[in-house]
Amino acid sequence: MKTFMNFAIIFFCTVCSTIVFGQNVKTNTEIAILLKDNVNLSTLHYPKSVIQFYTKNESEYAWIDDMQKLDQPEIAMLLLEYSYRFGLSLSDYHWDSISLQKLKKLRDSPAEINQKEKAVFDILMTDALITLINNMHFGKYNPSYNSAYIDSNDINGFRSEDILLNARQQTDFLKTILEVQPKIKAYTDFQNYLNILYTENDCIAPEREAEKIIVNMERLRWIDTKETNYILVNIPSYTLKLYHQDDVFDFKVIIGKPTTKTPVLSSSITYFTTAPDWKVPQSIFIKEMLPKILKSPQYLENHHYSVYDKNGNQVEISSSKLKEIRQNPYRYSIRQSSGCDNALGAVVFRFENSYGIYLHDTSQKQLFNKDERALSHGCIRVENAKELASLILKNDGSGNKIPVLENAMSEYKRKDFVLKQPVPIIITYLTCLITDGKPVLYKDIYHLDDSLENKFNQNK
Known part of the structure; x- marks a missing residue:
């Protein structure tokens, strides 16, 4: 809730000074043409999702000529501009081609002017928002789902274009978009911490702390759970x-x-x-236990282990049987009975x-x-x-x-x-968690942070 309130206040104050009254002109021809152009589609991160969005929107402008909810395009653009507050990067959202200033300029221009430019802008803005929604929900570098898979599939009932279409029908556009983020407490702790930090300082420091927060927010986006227990x-x-x-x-x-x-x-x-009882994994049996058993058969009895053949029959241990086990260890398994030393x-x-x-x-x-x-x-x-x-x-x-x-x-x-x-x-x-309102860093035991940090750093 803190996340929603902080952003709502920031965006409401900014939007109040930037609302532009555009014209409600249905010009679906340019959008329909552009969405059949493979060259134009190749510039999009989620082309199939964008096509579905405009198909359901009857190929009309979503952002250039929206008379019903005049503040939504500005809120949407500011959400993209504030993407760094979610540990994300503006460079992923066509920021070289779209901006709040350009949105205002195109909405102010006469309806019959710059139709193609308006259509291109509208499509890029839609793709940027769909990308942001997917990044906030699935993460940017999800090991299970890449962008092409997300673009082509309904994953557990989630489709970014439907989220965006639904948000445009809601009174609270911003809250509907932000709801796609993970509900897991560790994630909301990160998000609330970033909100407070940016609100107080308009920056984040030290850099190492920021990197850890970003990569661990990303990992939490890979977790698909809506459970509270x-x-x-x-x-x-x-x-x-x-x-x-x-x-x-x-x-x-x-x-x-x-x-x-x-x-x-x-x-x-x-x-x-x-x-x-414990059925000992074969790798542990062969690599760790078998040398001890061969050295001293008493090891089995001392630790309450029994040996079984491939048919599940318990075998009696003798010198000849030990020789056979040593020669063909994969034909045997070992179990430890229940008890205080299990x-x-x-x-x-x-x-x-x-x-x-x-x-x-x-x-x-x-x-x-x-x-x-x-x-x-x-x-x-x-x-x-x-x-x-x-x-x-x-x-x-x-x-x-x-x-x-x-x-x-x-x-x-x-x-x-x-x-x-x-x-x-x-x-x-997670190599970082928020504890008592402060980030706590943990040792990267398996050395997994570097590769993920490098991906984010390359795209700053």
Whole structure:
């Protein structure tokens, strides 16, 4: 809400002094011709979306001769001019060809003059706004969707040209456009911080801080969630936050080593299990455990591991069997039974993903005392996992199951807790967050910032 109010005040004051009374002349011929010209279309970032916009607008001017809502074109142009307040760049929005001054000039000129120039301007302004909408919603460098894909597809019901058409019908044009931004709290914190900073100083400093804010706002635009209840795991800060309505619950986590990175993803926790056994990933079994087993077969018993063949049958360990396992390790797997020294601890949280990772408790709780906790093979270990499980049950309307959970965890009894409403989980990589109103920078553990910063710097 602060974002909307700040911009509304700034734009309203500016627009009051810039409203121009144009002429309402329907001149759809020039626009229709230009939208059939491949050379003209090649200058647009989202040509298909622009064509759809004007098809639904009957090829009429959207900005040059708008008599119904005279302030909208000025607000739209000022929104583009203030794009830096969203960590974006004017150079992406045809600013070499459009401007507020040129808009006023073209609207002041007689209807029959400069028809082609007006049409070109109107189309470029539409493409600029569609580009801004897509940039604010999907980001500029979204790894899942490039501009061509966004231009050609309806992604989860989102079409930028429909957003723009709808905004033109609303009393609050600006708010409708700004609503396309992520609702996730980390993003709104960034946006509110930039609003305050620019309002007070009309600049942002230091530059390094600005770069971090920009790249991390971009990453948050890649997350597709409208939920108010969700779990956010941030890799660089080693934290997990459970958001439930207006409450936020914080947990420390251990994440993947740089050689076995925890992936960035979005999914939903559908259930969790107490007293899990651990099916050891083949890479860990072969590279890390097998040498220890070959050196001392007692390693298996000491850590409650069992070996299974490819048919799932448990095998007895002998010197001849160890020789066979060493020669053909991929024919075997290893599991650790539940218990106090199980690597997964007393509870594991499951969510669908292609990486085979999950959240889980741990028997090595002393590791949470470390400041830097990139220590796992990719899965995420949670401190106070019982508290997290209890909160998830409570928020799911199953608080009566908490005593059952506590008993199952303390006695290492296997039990599945299926959620009525899956909890969205977002694993992200934010090297900056706003804490107590100030930016806090985190170590770039996986060295992912440089490439993204370079993309933005090249386009300043």
